Amino acid sequence: MKRLLLTPVFLVFALSLCQAQNEVENPAISIAMIASDMETSYDFYTNVIGMVETGGFTVDESFGKRSGLTGGTAYDVKILKLVDDPHSTEFKLASFGNPKEEAGEVIQDKNGARYITIYLKSTAEVLQRIKDHNIKTLGDTPLTFPNGKTFILIQDPDGLFIELIGN
Structure with missing residues (x-):
């Protein structure tokens, strides 16, 4: 009997914790x-x-x-x-x-938001578009990670670094 009374109390408490931790709509x-x-x-x-x-x-x-x-x-x-x-x-x-401001050559050159990462199923198409638009890849990229994924680093027209990672 005691167990039956505690179960609903525990469920209400657990649900209220979940709601408090999830304030985001999206x-x-x-x-x-x-x-x-x-x-x-x-x-x-x-x-x-x-x-x-x-x-x-x-x-x-x-x-x-x-x-x-x-x-x-x-x-x-x-x-x-x-x-x-x-x-x-x-x-x-x-x-x-x-x-246009000077972006720097590497991410540690400035503070603030410096790069974004985009995960792709395949990097083949974006790499071709990079070449077609004469976008310079940075460092020695593209590089291949031990897990087989490819890493490409480029910058947008204002210098935001963009990591492209995929198969």
């Missing part, structure tokens, strides 16, 4: 990239990396200022994803026409 993180040139970066991410545009929006002057995102400047955002799936990571691309 497990993917949306990342925003401010590009020096929207067209160049859009071309890179869609035609080299292979992302697809899944939407976009405009932030008007008023919201830009009230939200603290800008000092009152409006801007457009293009939403790119690796696959058009509601749960995949959003890569939001925007531009204010700011001059």
Whole structure:
């Protein structure tokens, strides 16, 4: 009898712990990239990396200022994803026409977000697009890991390092 009374109490307690630890609505993180040139970066991410545009929006002057995102400047955002799936990571691309900054040659040259990693089923197609668009691979990449996966390192037009890992 005592065991029967404790079971529901334990279940309610366990469920409340699970709810407290899961505050997120969507497990993917949306990342925003401010590009020096929207067209160049859009071309890179869609035609080299292979992302697809899944939407976009405009932030008007008023919201830009009230939200603290800008000092009152409006801007457009293009939403790119690796696959058009509601749960995949959003890569939001925007531009204010700011001059291109020196990115550095390796990730330790600057602080902040320096690189992203994209896991692919195969690196063959992206490697061909990299070659077709005359994108320089960095270091001695492509490299092959002991598990047989290929590692490629490139930079986007503004210097963000991009790791591409796959078969």
